[in-house]
Amino acid sequence: MVRPKSVQMGIQQQEEKILLLLRRHAITNFRWLFSALLMGLAPFVMAYLLLPWTLPDRFITATLVLWYLLTSAVVIEGFLSWYYNVFIITDERVIDVDFRNLIYKNVSAAKIDNIEDVTVQMGGAIRNVLNFGTVLIQTAGERVQFEFEDVPNPQEVSKFLNELILEEEQEKLEGRAR
Amino acid sequence: MILTLDWVWWGLKWVYVVGFALYVGFSVVMVSQVKQMTNTLSGGVEKQATWLAWAHLAVSVLALVWAIVVI
Numbered sequence: 001m002v003r004p005k006s007v008q009m010g011i012q013q014q015e016e017k018i019l020l021l022l023r024r025h026a027i028t029n030f031r032w033l034f035s036a037l038l039m040g041l042a043p044f045v046m047a048y049l050l051l052p053w054t055l056p057d058r059f060i061t062a063t064l065v066l067w068y069l070l071t072s073a074v075v076i077e078g079f080l081s082w083y084y085n086v087f088i089i090t091d092e093r094v095i096d097v098d099f100r101n102l103i104y105k106n107v108s109a110a111k112i113d114n115i116e117d118v119t120v121q122m123g124g125a126i127r128n129v130l131n132f133g134t135v136l137i138q139t140a141g142e143r144v145q146f147e148f149e150d151v152p153n154p155q156e157v158s159k160f161l162n163e164l165i166l167e168e169e170q171e172k173l174e175g176r177a178r
Numbered sequence: 179m180i181l182t183l184d185w186v187w188w189g190l191k192w193v194y195v196v197g198f199a200l201y202v203g204f205s206v207v208m209v210s211q212v213k214q215m216t217n218t219l220s221g222g223v224e225k226q227a228t229w230l231a232w233a234h235l236a237v238s239v240l241a242l243v244w245a246i247v248v249i
Contacts, residue, residue: 007221056187058249062194065241069201076208076234080227084215097218103207107218 009088009095011107020089020160024082024150025132032078039071077101087135087148089161094137096146110139110146112168118161120154137161191249198242205235 004021012018043064055063081099088095094115098106115137122133133154137146151157212231216224 004221007219010218010220059187059190059194062198062245062249065244066194066197066201069238069241072234072237073201073204073208076230080212080215083223083227084219086219099215103211105211105214105218 011095011109012090013092016090016092018088018090019164020157022087022089022148022151022157024085025130025152027126027130027132028150029078029082032074032081036071036075036078039067039074043067087146087151089157089164091164094146094161096148108143108146110137110141110143112164113172114139114141115161115165116140118158118165120158122154135161191245194249195242195245198238198245202235202238202242205231205238209235 002020004018007018007021009018081101084097084099086097088097091112093109093111095107095109098104098108100106117136117138119136119138120133121136122128127133127150130152131154132150132152135148135151135154135157137148138144139146148154148157209228209231212224212227216228
């Protein structure tokens with residue numbers, strides 16, 4: 001998302017503008033979607049395999065309810081992990097919001113002028129065909145490396161970041177840096 | 179058959195109840211995490227995400243009550 005107007009961060013500073021908001025490529029959702037599909041179909045297969053087993057109906061219903069609740073949790077958690085795992089580039093900083101699962105969250109930020117190196121990694125056929133990959137950002141800050149994983153158009157992101165770094169250097173030289 | 183003994187069903191019922199209770203706990207964690215995430219980043223689907231997390235919690239509480247009463 002380029003220059004998203006409605007998006008705001010809790011750690012956004014005054015006058016800081018979000019220039020780019022990146023999420024993993026949509027295809028990376030395939031794993032949890034496929035798992036959820038298998039989980040959705042599993043009771044039908046199990047019912048066929050375990051036909052000779054007989055439990056009272058109330059236990060079978062309870063098992064199904066619990067199983068489909070778990071399936072819904074896989075779907076909700078999969079979506080939330082994708083949606084809230086974002087990489088943000090503002091006019092001042094790069095921010096990595098990691099939301100791996102429901103109990104792990106990490107937000108890291110580095111100033112643009114602390115960036116020392118930007119590298120793009122694209123390995124594998126699917127990544128090349130669908131044009132997504134990882135942008136590695138080396139910084140001189142507390143957190144040495146930022147990884148924007150599986151983002152679409154990584155070359156463009158890298159180019160954009162390099163332009164921002166040059167702009168920031170120019171601002172420093174002209175004494176306009178915030 | 180030993181499986182027809184009442185105490186086996188009674189024990190199994192409480193195994194299920196504990197399972198549902200653990201699931202309610204997990205749903206509570208989900209609601210609190212979604213709340214935190216919507217504070218971190220807003221301007222998108224936070225209303226829907228919050229609503230979904232609360233609905234999920236409500237369904238899991240209903241399932242727990244159902245497990246206690248009906249099983």
